[in-house]
Amino acid sequence: MPEASFAEILLGLLLGGVLLVLLCFKFIPEKFVRGLNWLLMHSVYRMRVVGAENIPAQGGALIVCNHVSFVDPALLLGAVRRPIRFLMFRPLYEAPLFHPFARAMQAIPISGSDGHEKVAEALAEARRRVEQGELVGIFAEGGITRTGHLLPFRSGLETIMKDVDAPIIPAYLDQVWGSIFSFAQGRFLWKRPKEVPYPVTVAFGRAMPGPSSAEQVRQAVQELGADAFSYRRTEFQNIKDGVKRSARRGLSKVCVVDSIGGRASFLELYSAARVLLAQIERELGTSERVAVVGCPSVQTLAANIALALSNRVSVNLDQADEAGLTLQLMQAAEVSSAIVMDEATAAKFSDSNVKVIQLPPKLRTNSLFTLLRLCTPFLGRGGEVDRDREATVVFTRGRTGRRKAVRLSHGNICANIESVFDVLQLSSRDVLGIAVPPPNAFAVTLGVWLPLLAGMQVVYGRSETSAADFAEMIFEHSVTLLLLPADSLEAFTEQVAPEKLASVRQVFVGGASVSEAAAIEFQCKFDVQLFEGYGAAELAPMALINVPDYDYGKGRQVGRKLGSAGHPLPGVAVKVVTEVELEPVPVGEEGLLLVKGPNVMLGYVGEENGLNPVNNGWFDTGDRASLDTDGFVTILN
Secondary structure (H helix, E strand, O other), X not given: OOOOOHHXXXXXXXXXXXXXXXXXXXXXXXXXXXXXXXXHHHHHEEEEEEOXXXXXXXXXXXXXXXXXXXXXXXXXXXHOOOOEEEEEEHHHHHOOOOHHHHHHOOOEEEOOOXXXXXXXXXXXXXXXXXXXXXXXXXOOOOOOXXXXXXXXXXXHHHHHHOOOOOOEXXXXXXXXXXXXXXXXXXXXOOOOOOOOOEEEEEEEOOOEOOOOOHHHHHHHHHHHHHHHHHHOOOOXXXXXXXHHHHHHHHOOOEEEEOOOOOEEEHHHHHHHHHHHHHHHHHHOOOOOEEEEEEOOOHHHHHHHHHHHHOOOEEEEEEOOOOHHHHHHHHHHOOOOEEEEOOHHHHHHHOOXXXXXXXXXXXXXXXXXXXHHHHHOHHHHXXXXXOOOOEEEEEEOXXXXXXXOEEEEEHHHHHHHHHHHXXXXXXXXXXXXXXXXXXXXXXXXXXXXXXXXXXXXXXXEOOOOOOHHXXXXXXXXXXXXXXXXXXXXXXXXXXXXXXXXXXOOOEEEEEOOOOOHHHHHHHHHHHOOOEEEEEXXXXXXXXXXXXXXXXXXXXXXXXXXXXXXXXXXXXXXXXXXXXXXXXXXOOOOOEEEEEEEOOOOOOEEOOOOOXXXXXXXXXXXXXXXXXXXXXXXXXXXX
């Protein structure tokens, strides 16, 4: 008998494997699909499952999850040991590629275009499955988010669970927004994965009563998202490592351009910070908190980097402030050392005990040595930085009295930057223009750390710079994202020609509410949408934001509402409550705004042992607000 060749053996094994797969799919279809799905999900994704113990080992339950991508059902299925019967979009269910697998998993087809009778039948089937002791999965938003925001929940879950003696299990998929199967960056599939395997958190919350309303379940899912954010392990871990990474990647790319003629690449800026670091270590000794007194510029940016590299805490102050106010803020922040830009600023401290380092007009660099440090890991290696370690101090606006010094951690700042980066769909190719002076928290987080950690170029204006002059900088450097104080809109509308903002894709304003008339006038002149947000120093600082609407086919998702402060950022939860009992108020009614998330501050300087405004993770903003059915918050102060 002749021996079989290698090719024949290989072909035989291949045919045998195909036959085995077909037999498994025919005789044990559900187990086969679940096993194949588990293998795929745990190969392509690095899954972290949180709260799996909240899934009942037996008996029926309805799992309600946010909907971020086309692979959401597969991720949930890969995180749970029991089968899940999903309500599935009918066109996908009937598609030849998916139908055999959907049928094997006993999915329940449903569509918004179905008649009332068909929809009722699908919901009744889901209800029957729960009553029979099975797990049923539903994405209550009714569609995949195109904005990154959690959409309103539909009432179908209430219909399913009416008078059913079974729990609702809230679930949240974190970090899936931005993956190739989501609609981040406005497109599906055609994106390069950030890493493989791709990190994803699948979180399950505590069981809720079956009769819970859609609004109550949505609130639970939103809060679960705020908790899940803390499990992220991404590029935005701490400021120190993030700056090093951006310098290593950017090198000769322009990092910063300022209004006083300064310009530096990532390598030049990082090199200047390394040189300044040696001077700080030599002259400031053990000072933990150090003030940086200046205007937004190359020098102050280098000073902030140097302080981060030395594991110190930066306290950014405006050199335009009077000496008395500067010293008062330094005292509130318990700061006794300062880095200043010029002799005039240094003179403010001549009659005080403040240690001062004056920056030279042109920062010194040692680019060759810095390049070696960046490219040789063991030379650039430093101690680990805890995300909960204090990174910077910013100040409240002092609406109700003295301005308080707010302690923000590396984790606070990095989480806020990551949320903003995700929901605005930014990239390192964007150019940020900002004209907000320190010690405003927006200027610190979004003006200093966002461009440094995201590898973006930043163009600095000054509060003294006219709108026309800043517009010239915007035009020259092709700014794509513009952050402006609300009180500067009128000047821009009056002084700036429309072509000067031709490169700008989005304009965000903060610091005060904008009238509808002013917003419309600005948008009509410059043909660019204006977006408002909401934040506070204690929130590092962003909590709410409006984003562009998304129109697709016959559908539309609302990303912005004129007059509203916006929608909570990813990883941020909000609720509106009564002032005394702190009980949630009905949708549309006025109450006290509470915010929860990884961006909530460590506390106030000097009040570490005092009354903490953060209760069980919820920060009391002191602002009165209302929440509408779409999840948008309107500030009513």
